[in-house]
Amino acid sequence: FIKKYGLFLLVFSYVLGSITVPGIWYSTTVASPRGISALIHSFVWKWATEWVFFVIEVVGVYMIIYLVGKVDRATHLRISIIFGIASYGTMLIIIGILSFMMWPGKPEWFTEGGYLNGFYGANTFAQLAMRTAFMFTMTAVVGGVVAGAIKDAAFKKEITRKLALLGMVSTVAGGLLLQWYMATLPESAQVIAENRLPEWFAMSLVVTLGGIFAWFAATWLQPRLLTPSIAMGMTVAVLVFGLWPEEVARESLRKPYVAGQYVYSNQVIARDVPGLGIASEIPLIERQGFLPSQVFVPDNLREVTAHNALEAGRSLALTTCSNCHSLSPTGMRPLANYFGGNSDVAMVKTYLQGALGTGNTIYMPHIPLNDDEAYALARFIVSLNAPASPQPVVRTAAAAAPIKE
Structure with missing residues (x-):
């Protein structure tokens, strides 16, 4: 089970990730160059630290897969723990930067600068706790893809119930921690959440979390319901109906800013940041x-x-x-x-x-x-x-006549 789960993790997270991430960086740089610049200049050493953790992750996932049965269980467990700590370290750094995109950790960051002032805040820890819970939810969902293919009925039942229990607890915890996260958002985000998000959004979250919990409860009661195809469908459903709406909402809540409440989404510097020598x-x-x-x-x-x-x-x-x-x-x-x-x-x-x-x-x-x-x-x-209105074409020269309305 560990070897197959590790192989799925390697292919899904690391191989596919290495293919898509360069495209993501390119597209975000084109779409929001100043937003990316703000993140890099504010947290350049955090990015460097994240890469150290990432290298440990890549080496660790290969060791987890290929050392199964070749080293004793205690050694393999130590390797897995190191891999887990490195992965969690990566998540901590990324979440700190994501929280900064919503708003800097402390108001002093605007006047004094300092990456610690910008990195750590109430929103950082609330988001870390929430994502930790949902991380275990995804662990249980993805684990079902591997567990569904287990031939030994007794072993399949054992693994399925452990995954289901982990999933139920983490889903409930994630839903509760989501409330904490929402309470740490800036006032502007609270107003947008109340007035600009669709009316059905809150109910959709409740339905999604309820559906995930019901899935885990069903597989705990009847482990035979778990098959690779159904588990894969559930994985896709969680990604589409669970993660995607939440990420889109998070993007919307920080409007009109794209980073640190000083860079507008249209790349205009919106306010003075004396701590960084930036002027509006x-x-x-x-x-x-x-x-x-x-x-x-x-x-x-x-x-x-x-x-x-x-x-x-x-x-x-x-x-x-x-x-x-x-x-x-x-x-x-x-x-x-x-x-x-x-x-x-x-x-x-x-x-x-x-x-x-x-x-x-x-x-x-x-x-x-x-x-x-x-x-x-x-x-x-x-x-x-206007019906069938042609899009204007940029000319090489423009007349100098003034506008008359």
């Missing part, structure tokens, strides 16, 4: 405008004119909106859907300057658009609702 970019945008202050905006779109307004609006939508909103009719939170098909450019412009320009919408970044930029963005948003 909001005053610069207020003075110069958004387009002139951005690095990757084409030169011919830095000033909005009558001829390039639609193109400039699309550029604004790409830089200010597309991290959270799809610019097409499909995808995550299509931008056009939030304006009810409104075709009044002036009305949309007024809304944008109220919602973005004042910073009073708790889940939206504070982006003080000037009149020309607000008009350009409003015009592009209205064009999304």
